[in-house]
Amino acid sequence: MSEVFEKFQKYLQRVRQYGQIQTLLYWDMKTGMPKEGFEGHSEALTFFSTEQFKLETAPELKGYLEELNKKEELDLLDADWQFIVRRMKRDLERNERMPEAFVAELVQAQAESGKAWEEAKGASDFSIFAPHLEKMIDLTKKKCGYTHPGVEVYDALLDQYEEGMDSQTIDRIFGELKEALLPLLKKILAARQPDDRKFSAFCSADDQSKLQKFLLSYIGFDWSRGAAGESEHPFTLNFSSKDVRVTNHYYENSPLFAIFSAIHEGGHAIFEQNVNPKLDGTAAGSCRYMGIHESQSRFYENVLGRSLAFWEPIYGDVQKLLPAFSDITLEEFYREINHVKNSFIRTEADEVTYCFHVMLRYEMEKAIFRDGVKVEELPAMWNEKMQEYLQITPANDAEGILQDMHWSDGSFGYFPSYLLGSIYDGMFLEQIEKELGPVDGILRSGRIMEITGWLGEKIHRYGSSRLPKEVIAQVCGREVTAQPLVDYFTKKYTDVYGL
């Protein structure tokens, strides 16, 4: 190990402490802090993020990265560290190109825009948010100009959340999916729908929490390296592969929410627990690709968790833990968890209509950044697309264009990751079946840990050290395609709805 690499590693450990402590503050704000503690925790977050920013932009770090990116130093590093020092240098250079005054303006605008969005959503009035959205679009274009000069803005945005992904590829795979799924969805919506009244029966938060514990253990969450909390919205975070946290929210008359949130967040968490501990504390120690990350949560939630075979070995346990389920048969349960409904809210959508919620947002983001569509035209465009894809029109902006917060802080380009995750899932499913045999058989005999083991070995352990396209190429041996997801949907819903 060279002297500069040694110093660099010590420096990284220092930076890491400031990052981790913000993660802990965030965890505590969402799960433990009393209301009035907000001010103190916010001050602490500002303080430690400022300290981290100072360290991340210090000449000392820049010096190390210059040195380490020289051929003679690079040659001494293993592949993971080469990847890390190259990327850190690139990220530092990107950030350095943003003038300080611009960063300050952006932070300020994000805060104001977030507030305006909340107000607008509360009042269901897009016009309150519109000028802020316009400003966020403008600043986002400028930002990409600094960070990704010479790259088309929307491709630069996609690259932030799913590095190496571009709109050409997404156009192709979303296109494949839309073409096959739109006729399938029309058939589904015309078919007989199940009776869902039993699924609003009362289940106490305590019982739901015990079921969550059972389900997480069942799918492979390691409690010696993980913990659970309660928060307004479910999320997953991690300090290292040895300390991964999930949250859930228990609605006492909607038990399915917590069940599928548990499995979804469990998928994110198992990913982080399975990253090679050797990468802990490095830029590759946690998965930073949103599409790949989402593929794992959705694989557990949808591909596994919404199959009949998943529940067969454990449905008796579910009924024991949730007494209200004693008069719901496994068949009724399976039917309801695959109930396809055309509804307005993305986060409440089933796995089929969810695809269209994302495509709509992707198409609108492209229209904004590529075609220069004006902000005031967006609500109408939203409503037209909802009508085209889901055959419904929102009654107001709150259940239409204002429902998600992503655009309010400039997270354009994030939405496609959700659907990329599902598309990857189709491919992973196909590959698992090639290598391990039919997933239904594995699940039915309670051998889900074989699947968790496969995902860990093929995907999780690499953390961020492979780009999404490399993951797909290495795991599935081909380019990304929506065909396997189309096959999965077609087979499953033809059966579920007797089409």
Added chain:
Amino acid sequence: MSEVFEKFQKYLQRVRQYGQIQTLLYWDMKTGMPKEGFEGHSEALTFFSTEQFKLETAPELKGYLEELNKKEELDLLDADWQFIVRRMKRDLERNERMPEAFVAELVQAQAESGKAWEEAKGASDFSIFAPHLEKMIDLTKKKCGYTHPGVEVYDALLDQYEEGMDSQTIDRIFGELKEALLPLLKKILAARQPDDRKFSAFCSADDQSKLQKFLLSYIGFDWSRGAAGESEHPFTLNFSSKDVRVTNHYYENSPLFAIFSAIHEGGHAIFEQNVNPKLDGTAAGSCRYMGIHESQSRFYENVLGRSLAFWEPIYGDVQKLLPAFSDITLEEFYREINHVKNSFIRTEADEVTYCFHVMLRYEMEKAIFRDGVKVEELPAMWNEKMQEYLQITPANDAEGILQDMHWSDGSFGYFPSYLLGSIYDGMFLEQIEKELGPVDGILRSGRIMEITGWLGEKIHRYGSSRLPKEVIAQVCGREVTAQPLVDYFTKKYTDVYGL
């Protein structure tokens, strides 16, 4: 506000962030962290405590304190700030007199001693711990020589935990108490004891947690400025008066444990919530006197919480929340929560025998530091005193001299604070009755918030800005005395035991 004072305040805010974040790490380690997260959190604690130490000993801070302690600057400050800058200067000077090599030796010895104590306790073998105890005694003497030159060692130790308190005063008041209490205890132990079998009935952790919530609200804990967690041992901590946390532990067959831990920690927590917010973030913003702090937790736990009148308005709620209590009458409950037993373990003792557990430790600490009693003589001394006070002899070191961890890290002088708390309580009770009328009447009519209000106004709001002796003098108008506590014990237990 002078320029130097402004800079000093900014500097304090910085130091405070490093202190608070350690509090959060500690909270999370005890309440949320999975087992394998230990290493990461320990590293973070070391990192942030080192950063804090650097700031607290930096020439910059010393410069501010020199300036602010000059007459012309002091005159510009209000009384609280004068107190704070004087004390900070004094503490800094004390710490500066300790050579760095000595501090390193002490930290190292504490770590080794803590480990040896755990091992010794596990093996119930004092000889494993003895050499470490000897070293801790030696280092403690040296430390006091640096921090409190010219002060008798044991008085310097007492001063650390209850500033301004000395062994002459404690000798007097513990003496008053012992003289009256020893004959009372003998009578109690000879009297008929209640049947406690019903009190090991099963109560689920969920039910106990709900009861804790009810009790904390009832005594005045403010949930908008406080939260509760679960940990191995109950404790209270605070970030500011706006964010105070308590924990509890639920033994499913010992429901009384969590009930009285809730009220005890609630007392500590209400104290911290009631400190004047103007003192937040200063050295006076939280109570640092262990005796005064303990007086508040014990006032709620014992003086209020073990009275019949406290439970009269709420015992029906207790029975609703803990179904196992439906066949326990209020009279049986009251009888059991005042069950006096001569037992070995301090932390499990009732309020009467507890006094002797503390006196024993106080006398032994004096023997160590004043009379130079040798370490190898301590176990026999312990056992003799147990026999003298409680008429029992420990069967082994684990239930004797090894039971507490305090001596293992050199916290000599801490134990007396527990009993000082009870002695103060006797005085506060007498004073409240003078000012508000009989406490029983107030409690019986559900007006406990009048008492919480009185304590807040007279004691809590000052935080650490008055020394313990000043608190007693100003609140009770006289010197500290054990007589009111003796009166309280005599009246109560004569009645409870029909003596």
